[in-house]
Amino acid sequence: MNAAAKGEAGTWLVSGAAAVCLAAMLALLAWLAFAGFAALWPSRIVDLRLADGRDVLGEIVASSDEALAVRTSERDRLGGGYVRVVRSMITARSEPEDAFIVALADGRHLFGRGDASVAAEVQRDSGSPDAEETVWPNALGFFGRAGLFLRHAGRFLATSTPAPAIAGGVLPALIGTVTLVALMSLIVMPLGVATAVYLHERRGFAASLVRGAIANLAGVPSIVYGVLGLGLFVHGLGADIDRWFFADRLPVPTFGAGGLLWAALTLAILTLPVVVVSVEEGLARIPPSLRAGSLALGATEGETIWRLLLPAARPALLTGLILAIARAAGAVAPLMLVGVVKLAPALPIDATFPYLHPSRQFMHLGFTVYDAALAGPDALRGVPRAFSAALLLVAVVVALNLFAIVLRNRLRERYRALES
Amino acid sequence: MSVNPDTYGAFLTSSHDPALTRRRHRRDRLGALAVQLGTAVVLAALLSIPLFLIASLVAWTPLPEGAWAKLGTLFAGTVKAATFALLVAVPLGIGAAVFSASFASPRFRGWFKPCLEILEAIPTVVLGLVAFATVAPWLKGSVATLLALVVAVPALLLAGGFAFGARTKRIAGWLPLWILPVLIAVIAILVAASASRAPLIAVTTPWNTLLIGLALGLAAVPLVFSIAEDALLLIPSTHVRSALALGATRWQALVSIVMPAARSGLIAAVVLGASRCLGETMIVLMASGNTPLANFNPLDGVRTLSAELVLGLPEAAPPGGAYRLLLLAALALFVLTFTLNLLAAQARARLRRRADRGALA
Numbered sequence: 050m051n052a053a054a055k056g057e058a059g060t061w062l063v064s065g066a067a068a069v070c071l072a073a074m075l076a077l078l079a080w081l082a083f084a085g086f087a088a089l090w091p092s093r094i095v096d097l098r099l100a101d102g103r104d105v106l107g108e109i110v111a112s113s114d115e116a117l118a119v120r121t122s123e124r125d126r127l128g129g130g131y132v133r134v135v136r137s138m139i140t141a142r143s144e145p146e147d148a149f150i151v152a153l154a155d156g157r158h159l160f161g162r163g164d165a166s167v168a169a170e171v172q173r174d175s176g177s178p179d180a181e182e183t184v185w186p187n188a189l190g191f192f193g194r195a196g197l198f199l200r201h202a203g204r205f206l207a208t209s210t211p212a213p214a215i216a217g218g219v220l221p222a223l224i225g226t227v228t229l230v231a232l233m234s235l236i237v238m239p240l241g242v243a244t245a246v247y248l249h250e251r252r253g254f255a256a257s258l259v260r261g262a263i264a265n266l267a268g269v270p271s272i273v274y275g276v277l278g279l280g281l282f283v284h285g286l287g288a289d290i291d292r293w294f295f296a297d298r299l300p301v302p303t304f305g306a307g308g309l310l311w312a313a314l315t316l317a318i319l320t321l322p323v324v325v326v327s328v329e330e331g332l333a334r335i336p337p338s339l340r341a342g343s344l345a346l347g348a349t350e351g352e353t354i355w356r357l358l359l360p361a362a363r364p365a366l367l368t369g370l371i372l373a374i375a376r377a378a379g380a381v382a383p384l385m386l387v388g389v390v391k392l393a394p395a396l397p398i399d400a401t402f403p404y405l406h407p408s409r410q411f412m413h414l415g416f417t418v419y420d421a422a423l424a425g426p427d428a429l430r431g432v433p434r435a436f437s438a439a440l441l442l443v444a445v446v447v448a449l450n451l452f453a454i455v456l457r458n459r460l461r462e463r464y465r466a467l468e469s
Numbered sequence: 470m471s472v473n474p475d476t477y478g479a480f481l482t483s484s485h486d487p488a489l490t491r492r493r494h495r496r497d498r499l500g501a502l503a504v505q506l507g508t509a510v511v512l513a514a515l516l517s518i519p520l521f522l523i524a525s526l527v528a529w530t531p532l533p534e535g536a537w538a539k540l541g542t543l544f545a546g547t548v549k550a551a552t553f554a555l556l557v558a559v560p561l562g563i564g565a566a567v568f569s570a571s572f573a574s575p576r577f578r579g580w581f582k583p584c585l586e587i588l589e590a591i592p593t594v595v596l597g598l599v600a601f602a603t604v605a606p607w608l609k610g611s612v613a614t615l616l617a618l619v620v621a622v623p624a625l626l627l628a629g630g631f632a633f634g635a636r637t638k639r640i641a642g643w644l645p646l647w648i649l650p651v652l653i654a655v656i657a658i659l660v661a662a663s664a665s666r667a668p669l670i671a672v673t674t675p676w677n678t679l680l681i682g683l684a685l686g687l688a689a690v691p692l693v694f695s696i697a698e699d700a701l702l703l704i705p706s707t708h709v710r711s712a713l714a715l716g717a718t719r720w721q722a723l724v725s726i727v728m729p730a731a732r733s734g735l736i737a738a739v740v741l742g743a744s745r746c747l748g749e750t751m752i753v754l755m756a757s758g759n760t761p762l763a764n765f766n767p768l769d770g771v772r773t774l775s776a777e778l779v780l781g782l783p784e785a786a787p788p789g790g791a792y793r794l795l796l797l798a799a800l801a802l803f804v805l806t807f808t809l810n811l812l813a814a815q816a817r818a819r820l821r822r823r824a825d826r827g828a829l830a
């Protein structure tokens with residue numbers, strides 16, 4: 050075994066590590082895309098004839114070597130129609146063209162065979178006044194199913210529901226996430242930019258203290274920020290605000306319970322280091338000649354910063370904002386302590402004055418993923434829905450990050466142009 | 470960059486108008502005040518974390534019975550989960566960093582790094598979901614397959630290097646892309662071959678520490694990678710070139726010159742990876758089973774400080790003993806991660822100082 054061969058083997062080993070990282074990332078994204086879309090793709094209805102003479106009509110939702118789990122008509126309640134069918138009992142299996150599925154507004158599914166009049170009768174018998182849709186999926190071709198899939202996806206994105214973990218759309222969670230992140234950006238951007246400017250302009254003890262705090266607290270786990278948000282904001286500040294301004298409503302808390310404002314503040318502290326570091330980096334990249342030129346022409350320090358340095362660092366500001374948003378959109382653990390709920394009675398933003406309701410509890414896409422997968426009453430529905438919500442969340446976060454990466458590369462080229 | 474020439478004109482003429490000059494300077498002072506105020510708020514907010522946690526220690530509420538034993542169990546669980554995660558994150562992260570810094574072609578690096586940045590950006594709740602709902606049911610019956618993969622993949626790579634290494638020099642900068650399909654095929658074959666067998670190794674629960682190690686480890690890989698790669702890239706390439714000129718292979722130059730020189734940076738990567746794994750919440754919460762056990766068996770479940778905080782705090786009322794116990798847990802987590810971050814920051818700063826002085830190797 051000579052040194053060259055040993056070296057080649059080592060190179061292959063570290064290449065393998067890189068390959069495993071790539072494989073894991075690709076597998077993760079591919080599986081998310083598959084599982085997220087598959088949950089919304091219309092499934093076929095099967096008709097199983099069993100050895101004991103029974104007839105099972107429904108969708109296969111899980112299968113193992115010995116048995117199938119079939120969701121049949123849920124006549125009484127959501128999640129009340131699951132049947133376990135042992136494979137050896139099945140004598141005949143068919144996918145009849147005339148099988149239909151009635152999706153009721155409360156999330157229940159009913160199955161039957163026949164034409165529209167039979168379906169209408171099935172729906173009338175269910176005791177539920179309105180059906181969301183009645184379809185004959187087995188009779189549909191690929192494009193028909195794709196259309197149905199698009200309709201399901203649209204409904205998933207754009208409707209709200211009383212049982213977000215098992216049925217309907219995630220619109221309130223989407224709105225909650227967006228409102229939260231927007232409010233957080235409004236808080237974190239001015240503070241972060243001010244701090245970055247301060248660090249850029251000043252040296253000395255105070256600056257190094259701020260720098261040290263930012264560098265070392267950036268790595269503190271997000272859950273600790275959540276504890277701070279709960280202890281300091283909700284139980285401390287919130288309780289005080291209630292005592293001073295909302296005393297007439299006590300003991301029902303207004304700001305003394307988790308809510309949008311406290312969650313936004315917590316996330317703002319969590320994302321401050323990201324913003325400060327990236328804005329400061331952007332300011333540091335600006336050639337000193339620009340600044341010297343501005344001062345030489347008679348501009349004050351403040352005018353130089355406000356009219357020259359900050360506009361020149363605009364892409365860095367944007368990068369910081371995007372990275373902060375991406376980090377905040379993915380942070381779930383701290384929110385679970387400061388006001389996220391599985392079902393909020395009202396949106397944090399609506400058409401009644403004062404439009405934004407900072408004390409309201411809110412729903413969040415990331416929490417919906419957790420809740421649907423682990424805490425839902427119907428796991429066979431919840432887990433696929435969790436994958437759909439996760440896909441949505443990842444799509445948003447990855448798109449934001451890609452945007453930030455592209456922006457950062459542009460930024461580098463731009464400064465190279467400035468320097469030459 | 471375009472600067473409006475009119476603006477310059479305004480600056481020049483204004484100096485002749487004392488009232489305007491005064492106004493401009495007043496605005497300047499106000500702006501400086503706003504910047505200082507903002508910085509003060511930021512500093513107060515950041516410092517409030519340790520101050521709040523330490524202040525809550527002073528508040529005197531008796532702890533519930535068996536509090537210290539519970540904290541000890543949680544602490545042991547946290548360390549256990551992080552240890553198994555590091556077993557995944559360190560070889561993958563540092564291996565990928567070594568490849569990217571020393572062997573990869575610049576174009577491969579150019580998109581490999583963003584790939585790992587995207588992996589880092591994936592919310593941990595999503596990793597937790599995949600671990601909980603997809604990997605756990607598979608791993609339950611396939612612990613032996615996983616172990617076989619852990620042995621087989623490196624062995625195959627080493628064998629491949631010995632057999633084809635000399636002939637693949639031209640593609641060495643893109644080697645991971647050539648290995649990737651083979652790797653996927655090997656994994657697929659092993660997984661398919663063991664699919665219908667009875668499990669050789671029985672697990673206590675599908676949501677065990679092995680699973681946590683895989684998911685948490687994957688979450689920590691990008692961090693370990695980026696810190697380690699930064700450290701390796703700090704080492705001047707002249708060292709490597711002189712070693713190559715003296716007849717060393719690239720691998721020898723890496724192992725005997727670059728890695729020892731970058732040692733403190735590599736240690737910082739491991740320490741920061743550990744800190745990340747210790748504090749991670751969602752993956753552990755979703756995929757660990759949350760069973761408070763103080764043993765080191767990877768096939769058992771685990772419960773960590775972070776998961777305890779999420780599960781316990783919403784129910785605990787502020788002045789009570791249970792609440793204080795949870796704040797103690799948060800403080801323990803804070804002290805642990807803060808110390809590790811501080812150590813890692815110092816190690817990295819030392820390496821950077823030495824690189825700036827040109828005193829490396």
